[in-house]
Amino acid sequence: MPKNKNTTNRWLKAGKKIKSKIGKTLDLDKLDFPKDPEVVTSTTAGKKPKAKKKKAAAHQSKKRQTTPTFKESLRLCKTVEEVEGWLLAGNVTFQELALKSALRKKLSTDLMDGLDALATSKGTTSDPILLDPGIQLSAFRQLHESLVAVSHVSEEIEFALITIIEGQFETSDHHTKLQLFDLQTSARRMLSKMAPNYFGIVELALFNSPKHPSGGRLVSPHVHAIIWGVDVLAKARAEAKKLNKTITPNATGADPVDVKRVDPDPVNLARMAAYLVKSQDKCKTFYPGKDGKLGNIHHSRKPDRPIRYLRLAEYRSMLTFKDVTFASGEGKPIRSGMGKTLTVLAQEQARIAGLRFHPAEIPSFWCQLKVSMKTTRFNLPIIKRTK
Numbered sequence: 001m002p003k004n005k006n007t008t009n010r011w012l013k014a015g016k017k018i019k020s021k022i023g024k025t026l027d028l029d030k031l032d033f034p035k036d037p038e039v040v041t042s043t044t045a046g047k048k049p050k051a052k053k054k055k056a057a058a059h060q061s062k063k064r065q066t067t068p069t070f071k072e073s074l075r076l077c078k079t080v081e082e083v084e085g086w087l088l089a090g091n092v093t094f095q096e097l098a099l100k101s102a103l104r105k106k107l108s109t110d111l112m113d114g115l116d117a118l119a120t121s122k123g124t125t126s127d128p129i130l131l132d133p134g135i136q137l138s139a140f141r142q143l144h145e146s147l148v149a150v151s152h153v154s155e156e157i158e159f160a161l162i163t164i165i166e167g168q169f170e171t172s173d174h175h176t177k178l179q180l181f182d183l184q185t186s187a188r189r190m191l192s193k194m195a196p197n198y199f200g201i202v203e204l205a206l207f208n209s210p211k212h213p214s215g216g217r218l219v220s221p222h223v224h225a226i227i228w229g230v231d232v233l234a235k236a237r238a239e240a241k242k243l244n245k246t247i248t249p250n251a252t253g254a255d256p257v258d259v260k261r262v263d264p265d266p267v268n269l270a271r272m273a274a275y276l277v278k279s280q281d282k283c284k285t286f287y288p289g290k291d292g293k294l295g296n297i298h299h300s301r302k303p304d305r306p307i308r309y310l311r312l313a314e315y316r317s318m319l320t321f322k323d324v325t326f327a328s329g330e331g332k333p334i335r336s337g338m339g340k341t342l343t344v345l346a347q348e349q350a351r352i353a354g355l356r357f358h359p360a361e362i363p364s365f366w367c368q369l370k371v372s373m374k375t376t377r378f379n380l381p382i383i384k385r386t387k
Helices: 005-012 014-023 080-104 109-120 133-151 180-192 232-243 266-277 306-317 331-352 361-373
Strands: 157-164 197-211 217-230 257-262 284-287 296-298 325-328
Touching (some): 080 109, 080 133, 080 266, 080 306, 080 361, 133 331, 157 180, 157 266, 197 266, 197 331, 217 266, 257 266
Antiparallel strands (some): 197 325, 284 296
16 A cells, blocks of 8 residues: 555545546436437336336345435436446546556555546646546536437438447557557548547457456457437448448447447436546456357446456546548547537646646556556557547
8 A cells, every 4th residue: 555645545536536526417226217328219218117026035135225326227217317427436436446556566656646637637737638527527528418409400311329449459457559540540430431420539448358358358449429410310321231241340340330229318318428528447357158158247336347348447547539430421520619618627627636647647557556556567558539
């Protein structure tokens, strides 16, 4: 443990402070949600499913039985405020998991303070990085407002959520190489065949298993995109059916391109906006199928290792919203407007922040931290933003 107990206590309570702020506007303890998070693509999915009755084991005590909490599910959020609370609570969980791995190491006070600020504080740097909780919340609000405005233009407009997972862009958490330019270029070609308007974002999923062939665990950069227009759903599904026969398969064998219809009511569009900008508060575990059966992916935290969340935090600290987003048609002014607003917000947050980094100092900080933690097996991520 660190020598400075005051710093350690402040660090351990960082997440609780954010949770208390959420609680002022929403009583999380009174809400009952299922454990498994799902993407809602229809308002009818908001109905609470019937719980299956299970007999408790004789040795199981009441203390071990857990009640589902608010932050564990997106699909039952009934208001925009609840969706926002889900987003904030998920980010708190991500922060706690990322910081947990460093608590076991004897880090200097400077490194601890730096990691504390970078992982939990607003305005740690003047760039709108993904790790900044204030930037994330603002991005959600702006994207939601934009999608609602689009839905009011005409009742004939259809929305769909597209997920693209190509095997050729998978990488290792030990030797990470993020091919953002090539990944986005490939996604653009597919999305342009489905709809004239879209807003997309690159997300990084880190697996507990399988391992990557080059060593380390699998990191799967993939795309989530919202498309819209008249009669786009049928066209998107037809294109996805064609594309799934030609795209490089991913490690899990899931369809490379997935299309889901999105109901355009304000709450459901808030769910979509939150799903696009969320923090990864759960790693994935893939179990291959046997005897010709398909495998399945679990989101349980049981096999998780906190060091993987710290690695995800490193990625998010080195990526801005401009890096990971792309758009076309009516999505272009949405992305441009968000970029300008988020940049101004980041600069204003940094102006009043207590501890801040110059953007160029962040990679150097992670190098120092990894040397101190003796986790030098993780390279400094290579991020290809241009051709």
